[in-house]
Amino acid sequence: DAKTTQPNSMESNEEEPVHLPCNHSTISGTDYIHWYRQLPSQGPEYVIHGLTSNVNNRMASLAIAEDRKSSTLILHRATLRDAAVYYCILRDGRDDKIIFGKGTRLHILP
Amino acid sequence: EPEVTQTPSHQVTQMGQEVILRCVPISNHLYFYWYRQILGQKVEFLVSFYNNEISEKSEIFDDQFSVERPDGSNFTLKIRSTKLEDSAMYFCASSHDRDGWDTEAFFGQGTRLTVV
Numbered sequence: 001d002a003k004t005t006q007p008n009s010m011e012s013n014e015e016e017p018v019h020l021p022c023n024h025s026t027i028s029g030t031d032y033i034h035w036y037r038q039l040p041s042q043g044p045e046y047v048i049h050g051l052t053s054n055v056n057n058r059m060a061s062l063a064i065a066e067d068r069k070s071s072t073l074i075l076h077r078a079t080l081r082d083a084a085v086y087y088c089i090l091r092d093g094r095d096d097k098i099i100f101g102k103g104t105r106l107h108i109l110p
Numbered sequence: 111e112p113e114v115t116q117t118p119s120h121q122v123t124q125m126g127q128e129v130i131l132r133c134v135p136i137s138n139h140l141y142f143y144w145y146r147q148i149l150g151q152k153v154e155f156l157v158s159f160y161n162n163e164i165s166e167k168s169e170i171f172d173d174q175f176s177v178e179r180p181d182g183s184n185f186t187l188k189i190r191s192t193k194l195e196d197s198a199m200y201f202c203a204s205s206h207d208r209d210g211w212d213t214e215a216f217f218g219q220g221t222r223l224t225v226v
Contacts, residue, residue: 043201043217100153
């Protein structure tokens with residue numbers, strides 16, 4: 001899997017939007033951008049993924065830069081339950097495993 | 111919502127003993143995985159399994175590890191002779207398709223293995 005770069009940690013206030021950045025300057029044309037999160041003492045959980053266009057689902061939105069070298073996971077209204085480690089991961093069809101990096105630890109302030 | 115189920119949630123074993131960690135993947139999924147996470151560290155890939163055989167394994171997955179799908183529902187990880195450094199959270203995952211580009215993996219809640 002190609003490399004991604006994320007901030008080690010971020011803080012946000014409850015009920016405010018959160019923008020989690022990810023840089024992936026070496027992304028290839030067939031790499032999908034996936035986001036997973038890991039709540040405390042739980043297994044990783046899928047959040048969202050995309051290729052080129054911005055994506056929305058019930059959990060979050062994914063904004064992908066036009067050159068695809070960066071992306072941003074957007075939590076529209078953070079709750080305390082969103083405190084977790086968020087992983088930005090590139091996946092291609094040659095490899096079905098997920099390679100986790102260190103991710104961004106998101107702290108939500110009440 | 112369908113989920114991956116792992117048992118037990120916590121296993122304590124003596125060094126040198128064999129342990130079997132059990133997982134029930136989501137019923138229509140075809141690809142199965144084990145990952146581990148040592149306390150405070152990253153989630154690490156161990157092995158992927160499809161069509162009753164290992165499709166890929168990491169350097170961590172040495173001869174002391176084995177996986178099996180003994181029936182139509184269970185997927186197990188066996189550690190033959192546990193070492194202290196095998197203490198970790200072990201996560202099972204499954205996905206419907208192999209094409210990692212465009213599919214999601216579902217993870218279980220994990221089994222915490224403590225080797226004493």
